[in-house]
Amino acid sequence: MAHKWVYLFNEVKDAEAYVGGDWEDVRGLLGGKGANLADMARIGVPVPPGFTVTTEACNYYSANGEFPEGLWDQMMTALAEVEKQAGKKFGDPKNPLLVSCRSGAKFSMPGMMDTVLNIGLNDETAAGMVELTGNERFVYDSYRRLVQMFGSVVLEIPDEAFEGPMDEFKSSKGYKLDTEMSAADLKELKDIFKAVVKKEKGFDFPADPFEQMRLATIAVFRSWNGARAVAYRKEEGIPDDLGTAVNIVTMVFGNMGNDSGTGVAFTRNPINGEHKVYGEYLLNAQGEDVVAGIRNTEKLETMKNVMESVYNQFMDITKKLENHYRDMQDVEFTIEHGKLWMLQTRNGKRTADSAVKIAVQMVNEGLISKEEAVKRVTTKQIDALLHPQFDPAALKKAKVLTSGVNASPGAAIGQIYFDADKVVEMHNDYKQDCIMVRPFTKPDDVHGMLSANGILTSEGGATSHAAVVARQFGVPCVVGASSAVIDMEKKTLTCGDVVLKEGDWISVDGTTGKAYEGKIAVVTPNIEDMPELNTLLTWADEIADLQVWANSDYPRDARRARSFGAKGIGLCRTEHMFFETERLPIVQRMILAKDSAGRTAACDELLHFQRADFDGLFEAMTGYPVIIRLIDPPLHEFLPSADELKEKILTIKVSKEFDKTIDDSELPELETMLAAVEALHESNPMMGLRGVRLSIHFPEIVKMQVRAIIEAACDVKLRGFDPHPEIMIPLTGTVRELKFIQPQLEEIAKQVMAEKGIEVDYMFGTMIEIPRAAVTAGEIAEVAEFFSFGTNDLTQMTFGYSRDDAERSFLAEYVDKGILTENPFQHLDRKGVGELMRHAIQEGRKTRPELKVGICGEHGGDPSSIEWCHIIGNNYVSCSPFRVPVARLAAAQAAIDNPRA
């Protein structure tokens, strides 16, 4: 038997048999479009008759410059069958069949390859068409388009060669628009275009429909190796040896009278997910009329009134297509003389809201599995659903002030203030909505950030302090808005010609990274109002191997996290608590103390504050573990900056030289403070005296913290709750650090329980955030009962990047130049940091098979990073409360894509 180069749309079974049954291979042979049309034909959906020339034929042509033997004969045989199906004849002046010749590769390459429509028209068949349709204008417009398209695509005549004469013709008639041309004009234009072909190529436009088809087929083959297509494939990583198929499809026309029409539809509502076909159509019109919006379309429902049986047939087809493709479809159709033809179907795009609802509906209908539902919704959609958003209509009218990095999503409106204390005051005392505006933020701004509705900074990147804290607390935030000039002295925010002062209103869109002048209306979604989302995430939890916990420092955040589905607190940062107004002076007294007794005394004053902090947290998270990290940052963060102190001192001293009467009484205190600050100065504080190093140096602080934790846990348990404190030691680099400090802390825990007369479950574990800890994790697991990856620091040390510095300087340049494919502080670097994590888990579990492993860095809320955590065997990920739903979905998707053994 001769090789088969051509498949009719109803021969899809033969194609399947030839490739061995795999649908992907059918797509490889027939291209995506051909396979899809054949697939619809197979399930009995009416598609215009046609056939596909295989990609193999294209590849033969590319290699040999000629059709393979038998191709043309097979095309003619298939065409005869198409004529039979269509009830028309190719080249027949009485009842002419017109066809399109369309490219169609395995992977969609939109606009990269060629198509010729209306093949089969010449003077004779055109006259016949006029006879049949009574629409001379339509026929000659189609004809002149064929000549133009054929000339350009097949004969490679430059577009300008047609455009020039057409413009001349139009202006000679005084027309501006194409639509002004009459049937006669178009007939004349067709002849002008034919003359262009003759002039450019030296031969006539081929009147023979078969020659048209042969040359169009060759043109499509050739277009596979066209410059645009080659460049596109290189960019997208599509192999060059796939080739394209050629589809010869019967042309159908919706503009054949009032028994004809055309339309587009979604099989369910893509906006709100309603289970109802959603579409529009036009009678006696072509597809482009619907798209162009020249005529007002009708709602699809009204078609029932004008052509009920076609409408019912269409409804049946949409159901059939949904059942076949098991997803909501986006379809195009044409009705020609009362006959319905489906021209295209594909999975429909939809809003986040609709995506969630349709996925849940389809599970309930038994159409898809829970796993499929979970994969149908993206983490970006979940994220978008849960953050307050500006009303899109209001946004259009708003004035953009500046734009920067979209650091923490959501919409915020407020009056601007430049100082954390001021924000707290206006928020607490005057119940104002505030936006905090600063060049950048520091740990001692956190109380202000927590009281603000939104944050705007002119410096910093996506993981700057402002960005991290904002995401943590779900505060909408734009950072690095570099066109904004923030004058901290004058307290002004200048954007171009707009100068705003304290108390002026702005709106900050953390989702898009823009800030607007004035107040913009806001829409706030609420997870409780989204039963389908809750259902979907419950399914996600069933599927996921990873649990999702949250990073929360305060009871109210813990409650929010719990309502979002968090199964524990993975990180409570105790030092945030030290910055509160009434505590900071005690903390400073502790730092400045001359000896252990002085430090202990100050710690004793802090004890009841810390105990109260933990008490609320344990109560809010009753039944779930709460990981509390002992103090981590270097002590200088709690003191004023050396620069400020030096400036004050020098100003006083120099002034005093000129004017002896100047009051310099505060000098001794300033100088004492400066000496303390300078004693704590480090060239590279990120790698300095912090974390467990600080605890070993000054054990008083962590001893107080452990006492506060266990006292609170005992108190909460005595009140009938079920606390599970897990105490986490940060910045461990060697197991000996744990061996040194942990027994001292365990001693305190036992002592407190004896004092309180009650036992609580507790555990000691460590952060894995120093590369050496990852390398020597086997030893560290001898002492640590759990690991939590601190991937912010681990990324810093593994890359040797200081996050704040790098994001201000070379990191963006690295991503631009392709040296980094993405910012490793946003998406975990699998090859470097990720490999260290994998090693740490393997070695840790060799020592302690039941070792519990989590992650509490910024990456805990990032889907790609969550997938990696799943792959390497984490037990949980912990992220900011607002990211919990996203992380739950990501964890389930990771489990589906990477089944654990």
Next chain:
Amino acid sequence: MAHKWVYLFNEVKDAEAYVGGDWEDVRGLLGGKGANLADMARIGVPVPPGFTVTTEACNYYSANGEFPEGLWDQMMTALAEVEKQAGKKFGDPKNPLLVSCRSGAKFSMPGMMDTVLNIGLNDETAAGMVELTGNERFVYDSYRRLVQMFGSVVLEIPDEAFEGPMDEFKSSKGYKLDTEMSAADLKELKDIFKAVVKKEKGFDFPADPFEQMRLATIAVFRSWNGARAVAYRKEEGIPDDLGTAVNIVTMVFGNMGNDSGTGVAFTRNPINGEHKVYGEYLLNAQGEDVVAGIRNTEKLETMKNVMESVYNQFMDITKKLENHYRDMQDVEFTIEHGKLWMLQTRNGKRTADSAVKIAVQMVNEGLISKEEAVKRVTTKQIDALLHPQFDPAALKKAKVLTSGVNASPGAAIGQIYFDADKVVEMHNDYKQDCIMVRPFTKPDDVHGMLSANGILTSEGGATSHAAVVARQFGVPCVVGASSAVIDMEKKTLTCGDVVLKEGDWISVDGTTGKAYEGKIAVVTPNIEDMPELNTLLTWADEIADLQVWANSDYPRDARRARSFGAKGIGLCRTEHMFFETERLPIVQRMILAKDSAGRTAACDELLHFQRADFDGLFEAMTGYPVIIRLIDPPLHEFLPSADELKEKILTIKVSKEFDKTIDDSELPELETMLAAVEALHESNPMMGLRGVRLSIHFPEIVKMQVRAIIEAACDVKLRGFDPHPEIMIPLTGTVRELKFIQPQLEEIAKQVMAEKGIEVDYMFGTMIEIPRAAVTAGEIAEVAEFFSFGTNDLTQMTFGYSRDDAERSFLAEYVDKGILTENPFQHLDRKGVGELMRHAIQEGRKTRPELKVGICGEHGGDPSSIEWCHIIGNNYVSCSPFRVPVARLAAAQAAIDNPRA
């Protein structure tokens, strides 16, 4: 046959047969002392007759609380044989045999277990001994010692019980010293001691010699489980189940008249290595008389005159012992009535000089192999040999000013100066010997450090800038002398009550970390004057698998390194060259340039300087590879400090407010500079914009450097030398950095060679100093042709320790508390950093099997780190020129201890 519990000294073969031939097992059975005495007996060296009760007997006693069956009988049988050998009889009043009962475990536990001397004395045998020796005082002194020692050790009577009555007795006689007691006094004291025993224990001191022996044996057994011994074993990791042996040894006496004597000797000269027995002796004396120095000893040579045959016998024995132990021996001997007894032999301690000479002699004599010779000398000895030293006699009289960390060994004398430029001026213009004194040093002090004889700082640790640079250039250096107060304004160095000013003389001992007032005489060794050392190191090179290269930035250092045996330059730091006086302004101009054109223009000016630097280096190292590291440090190091600039600006501004006439014309320039400095400011510069990151950001500098390197190599080759430049890219974290920059640099190399019309061998490689580079080394080796471990940075990043900060703050505390066993910046951390290195080599060689791997961090000169580099498969280590001989020895020792497969 009954189990054998007792071995005579001449039954060592039976013991070997019993344990299966292994000498270590013989030591396990007989203990170290017993095995050694038996070993000497076997080779015919006269040792006092005796026998050993095995450790097995001890273990039986420990388990059962009684002697095993047959033990006492076997002891009696052995004793009879000893009596025969000694020609004396145990308990015989006429000719009594006295014995010692000594513990002796497999591993030496000095002072931890018990010994009883003079067993066999009672009133009758003492009288017989007096008869025999005519020395009543000696006999009764021995007797009272027996009672006291037996009472204390065997009967466990507290020492005070004897000391009290003895003090009373002495004061009743008006004596202060023991030596004032007469024979009669001692006889009386013996009876007082016996009364103490009676009083304390309720029974008499056992007069029966056999009972003495039995009880003493039990006491030694028991002492194995004494508190002291158990604690010692725990500390040293010696197993508890080894048990101790008991040695019963005939007492011999050198104080039996003028045909008796005692002495100690080394079989060769331990001071200067001369091949001649070196010792001293005393006639008619006991061992303690020689040690105590009460009488003046005689040189051993003079013994030839008084007892020639004994002398000749002794000489033969020393040769025999050397041949047997194959090392220089430290021996003790006693002559009793003309009969020579060897009491001990062990390998002798010796000076560095002597160690080298003896090792080489012994190879030449065929006594030991070259490998053994290489193992006989320690790296510390080599180090000590090669650094100038203060004359020890002069040191004793010198006044110590202060002491700190011995950062770079050697002795230096000079006049103190506080400023780098001043040091250069005094050195160049006035040919002064200078000591640079500063709180700490920075890169722009390097020219001063190079011109100084020595360096003293009051801050910083063993790897501070001052320490690293000083070691690199072999400048004696003491850092962190915290008791010294250095006033940079007044230019004074205050140590206690001594205040020194510019130009005053001090002496700095970098070997001990002390600084002295005034000038101290110095002794300077010279490697050319040490032929044996040269020989030994040549053998080391033959044995080693690692080559030793040197870190050198200048031709004169390269020449020195070559003379010390370096086989290449492993690190030439190009940025040192940027700090030289005439270049720094150009470098600053480059940094401050507004655009690439400005930077290129400044780089063009630097080109000829850099080319000249490399030219000299390539010439000096002709035939050997020279690795040049492209610019590494952050640019702010080349600019003034922000603090200084701010202070100047603020002073001018505040002053101006009071006095409008003040000249502020330099303000704009200062502010421009400050803006530039602040733009380059980084929170953690160690992890900032430096190394390859800087090259990607500002490629102009490295392009100039590569041009300079290849131009110089071409020029040198055209002059007939053989240059091998290897260009090293620092701070790589991902292979894409190399893929981005390396092709641009290779392009320049090719261009230069085309211009010069000559080809040179060159290579591109990278530092592995970022943890991620080690983790992803497999990828990096796709581009890099060689790796060089930058273990300073790799240690910083892997531990997350900022070196300068950590050494100033918690590192010492960590070592104190045992959290770190040693400073990881001095000795490579094998478990963490070392494992990353091993991984990097494995993965790198999977990609590129011929990958050349070296190390150029501080650790390259540290023997333990060199051993690790050998183990993981480095090709070479590179260290400062002065460390090259040490490293050559260490590399050979590593190869011997860890043979590569």
